[in-house]
Structure formats: structure tokens, C-alpha cells
Amino acid sequence: MTSPSWDWAYGEGGQAPWDIGRPQPAFLRLANDGLLAGRVLDAGCGTGEHTLLAASSGADALGIDLSSLAIERAREKAAARGIEARFEVADALNLADLGLTYDTIIDSGLFHVFDDVDRARYVESLASVLTPGGTCYLMCFSDRQPGTVGPRRVSEEELRAAFGEGWAVESIEADAFDLQPAAAGLFGTDSAQAWRAAIERV
Numbered sequence: 001m002t003s004p005s006w007d008w009a010y011g012e013g014g015q016a017p018w019d020i021g022r023p024q025p026a027f028l029r030l031a032n033d034g035l036l037a038g039r040v041l042d043a044g045c046g047t048g049e050h051t052l053l054a055a056s057s058g059a060d061a062l063g064i065d066l067s068s069l070a071i072e073r074a075r076e077k078a079a080a081r082g083i084e085a086r087f088e089v090a091d092a093l094n095l096a097d098l099g100l101t102y103d104t105i106i107d108s109g110l111f112h113v114f115d116d117v118d119r120a121r122y123v124e125s126l127a128s129v130l131t132p133g134g135t136c137y138l139m140c141f142s143d144r145q146p147g148t149v150g151p152r153r154v155s156e157e158e159l160r161a162a163f164g165e166g167w168a169v170e171s172i173e174a175d176a177f178d179l180q181p182a183a184a185g186l187f188g189t190d191s192a193q194a195w196r197a198a199i200e201r202v
């Protein structure tokens, strides 16, 4: 099982390496291409940059996260920036509990936190709320990233295997996560190798 709260990452002095205060460039490109549209769910939204990006691109956007501290920060950002987006504390493993469905799902850095058992539960959870024809845009740590610091590495084959029946993997491209400058010491660089995938619910 994964950590029950994740508040540790967002508390005093908890400078999460991924919490860069702006969207990841990969998701900015998706927004610029008009792909973050309709009813959008940002699963494991953290402090909400991608939810806010989707909302400012015209989407009806909801961000969910297990960490109530992260959700507090996200709501503060939305208010400070005058952006209409919703944020809720919720478990991405039980998305159907929210009673909503989505045209598009964003996952920036959530998929790779799960062990094998929860990974399967997560993909089922996504399938239960993404409408047929809808797309999940997912970015996870890649096995091309050297070393062992940080989250679990994911291979392209593992990604394809995780999204089997009921899904069509449209693309998997090599990309990168921008990291907090403070994390550069940990990783040796200020970015980390990632896979960016577009996966359609069929």
C-alpha cells in the first residue's frame, strides 16, 4: 500500500521535488494543442497546477488528491489567481465514489507511485470514470532515468501492459519532468526522464 496521507510532502519544509509552482511543459503543450478540454479530472493533482491550467483553457476542471494540505494550497492558488476550478480530497483508487465521469484525465506523476496491486486498481478506477472515446494523458518516471532516487521507474512495456482491455494506447513518447531546483542535488539534474502517454478509453 502507498502512504496513507502524503501530507508529509506538502507540510512545513516539505519541498516536494515535483511541486514546481507551474505546469509541467508537457501538459502546457497539451493545453496549447486544445487537448485539455471538456470535463477534466486531474488525478493526484498536488497543489493543482495542471487543474488550473485546464480550467484556464476553458475546461470544467476538478483536481483530486489524498493530501488535504495539497488541496488547501490548490484552493488558495485558484482563489489568488481568480481561476474557477474545483479541488477535493479523494482517493484515485476509488474515483467512482465521486459520482462523476470525465472526458479527459490528467495524471502527472501519480501512476508511478503505485505498487503492482494498486496499479491495477488505479487503472480500473480510471476506466470506471473516463467516458468511452475520452483520453488519459499520463506522465510517469521512466526506466531511462538513471539511479534509484525518486519514484519507481516504469518501462514502456509495463505501461502498455497496465492499460490492456478497454484501452487503446495511442502514443508513448520520451519526455521529462521539470524538478524543483532544490531537487537537482538529489537527481543530478533539474529534470527527470519520463514517459508521456496518451491512452484512449474504448
Ligand code: SAH
Pocket (backbone or CB within 6 Å): 002, 005, 006, 007, 018, 019, 020, 043, 044, 045, 046, 047, 048, 064, 065, 066, 067, 070, 090, 091, 092, 093, 107, 108, 109, 110, 113
Ligand atoms: N500532479 C502533481 C503531483 C504529483 S506527486 C504535480 O504534477 O505536481 C503525486 C501526487 O499524488 C501527490 O500529491 C500525492 O499526494 C498524490 N497521491 C498519491 N496517492 C494518491 C491516491 N491514492 N489518490 C489521490 N492522490 C494520491
